[in-house]
Amino acid sequence: MSKYHSKSFYAGVPQHKPFVSWKDVLATLIAWLCFIFGIVAVFSQSVAVYLGQINQLIIIGFLLTIMGLCSRRELELLAIAYEIYAGRSTLQDLDALLRNDFMARNISNRSRAAIVFYPLLALALSASYKSFSNGTSTETLKSISGLFGLTASPGNQRIGSGISLLVEVYLPFWTDPDANRTYGFNMFVASNTTTAILDAPLPNYLDNLTPGLAIGDSLLISAIVNATVSEMIEFPDSDRNDPNFWNTTWTAYGQDIETDYGPPNPLSDPPLFSDDLLEDAYSGMLAGSGDWGIYSNPNNTMVFLSMWNTTLNETFQSTAQTFRLSRRQCYGTWNITSSGVYLAEATLLETHEEALQSQDQALIADNELGITPTFHATLFEYDYRFRETWNEPTPTSSITSPQYRYNISTTSALVASMIWARQVSLWEPSRNNASHSASNNQYTIDPINVVTRREAITLRRETGLVVVLAICPFLTIAALILKTFLYSVPLGEGFGVISMLAGMKECNLDVFAGASLSGQLSRELTVRFHVHQDRDGRGRVCIKLDEKDGKSEKLRKNIVYG
DSSP states (O other): OOGGGSGGGOOOOOEEOOSSOHHHHHHHHHHHHHHHHHHHHHHOHHHHHHHHHHHHHHHHHHHHHHHHHHHHHHHHHHHHHHHHHHTOOBHHHHHHHHHTOTTOSSOOHHHHHHHHHHHHHHHHHHHHHHTTOSEEEEEEEOOOOEEEESOOSTTOOSOTTSHHHHHHHHHHHHHSOOSSEEETTTEEEOSSSEEEEEOEEOHHHHHHHSTTOOTTOEEEEEEEEEEEEEEEEOOOHHHHTOHHHHHHHHHHTTOOHHHHHSSOOTTTSOOSOOSSSOSSEEEEEEOOOOSSTTOOOOOOSEEEEEEEEGGGTOOHHHHOEEEEEEEEEEEEEEEEESSOEEEEEEEEOOOHHHHHHHSOOHHHHTOOOOHHHHHTTHHHHTOSSSTTTTTOOOTTSOSSSOOOSOSSOOHHHHHHHHHHHHHHHHHOTTSTTOOSOHHHHEEEEOGGGOEEEEEEEEOOOOHHHHHHHHHHHHHHHHHHHHHHHTTTSSOOTTOSHHHHHHHTTTSOGGGGTTOTTTOOOSSOOBEEEEEEEOTTSOEEEEEEESOOSOOOOOOOTTOEEO
16 A cells, blocks of 8 residues: 555544534533623623723623624534535535635625625624613612711811802702702702701711722712701791781890881881882891890791882781791712712601601700891892892793793792701801700711612613623524534534535546636536445545536434545
8 A cells, every 4th residue: 555545644534423513512602601791790780880881891892702703603604504405505605605705706695695794793783782881880888887967068168157058058959949859969859848958978978988989980878867957837817917926926036026127217228129120129037046236046946038019018027938947857868979979869757846856956946046147138149039020030041031930939948058057157067166066966877877889880781782692692502503404414513625625536626727826716616515325334525516406415313424
């Protein structure tokens, strides 16, 4: 035997065709594992918060690439198997499918569509998963003791006598008033008549929470805290029109009805507006006084506001609004970011009557705040009555479509802001004289009563994203199942240039003359696979070129083919 026919000369490895190869199993397993990892990376909120949106996008993109490789392998083998099974395959079709060349010449539209499908699918998936960005995920963290109290927003402690604080807390509401909504650092407008300004996290507590907080991420801190609450109540006509009621009220507030609220004296009581539109408009308020002069009233549980026009025969009494003040419990949630903090949600937990029984009211009922002299001018600044008269539209309305009144009362929030601003200006914990009551102006809440959550910007957890992640795994397993129906097609897992050359040993290869560099043929060459069985029980797969009729033959099970 010559060396050209010795066993060591032949390099081919015969095999029988498995029903399902280990490569099929591995590709399917990898595709579904990637799908599971993708679901966990997006739909497990703790994992999503840990990763963040940028890392999620990187991971999902990587997993889609891996799944795409797995499904592409199975779909390519399925397309080739079907070409051979259909009996219309040409050498150019098989060559183009192996090289993924959709621009190849002399190939069928079916093969070209199969080749184009792979990159289009990859592009569609790559674009689709990015469209699910800008969602949020939340993870509950281990809480630490929370320090809360009477405080303004970070950086605004120890400012003045309360005027600046009133503007800070009230102005966001005044420019866009609404009910059942939070505003700024700690205001909650519960209804048209009730407003709460909550005790909030103290600055040093916030400083312990914000380090390491990424841009776009936030902490949500929830706890039951105390709040200064103003509630506008109905003023019965029996009291409004009763001189005895007013005499008692003037005395309680240290006012003289004739001197302070009788017929106006143009010299001592100038009107709010002195133009021709409104010459006799006045404002007034009754609230607890300060500790100056001969009179001191530390009780701020009831406040009266009034704006009246004497030319309309109005008086303080006829237009007065009444508000009752109390300290009540509220449940608040603050959203803390690297750039700021605001009250995200709030709920009142007590009525006024319940709070009087359960809460210490000293900060309101026994606190010389001096509300009237400090804030009387704000009734003009945040005018709730005469804007239309002097043609001053509300801040949010336009010149072409002016609006002079809001659909919600603004006075309850104004009264709450007055009381709170003076409380903070006097008793904020960092003030040198803030010793009114340690249990009132600051307090520590145990970790068990503080809920701390971290919220991060992540991919949105939507069904559409599940579909995007599931496409490749489903295509992989679908192609595998369809391949089992084409088991008899003489196509192995390693089908390629080597297997085709091995099967063409009986062909006249002169037909390829001139194509060694270009790789192109001037006409279609049909391909037929013939299966032979030798006397030793082994089989052979032979490829015939340019056969015009017939289909490829079928393999038989458990036969080793070479």
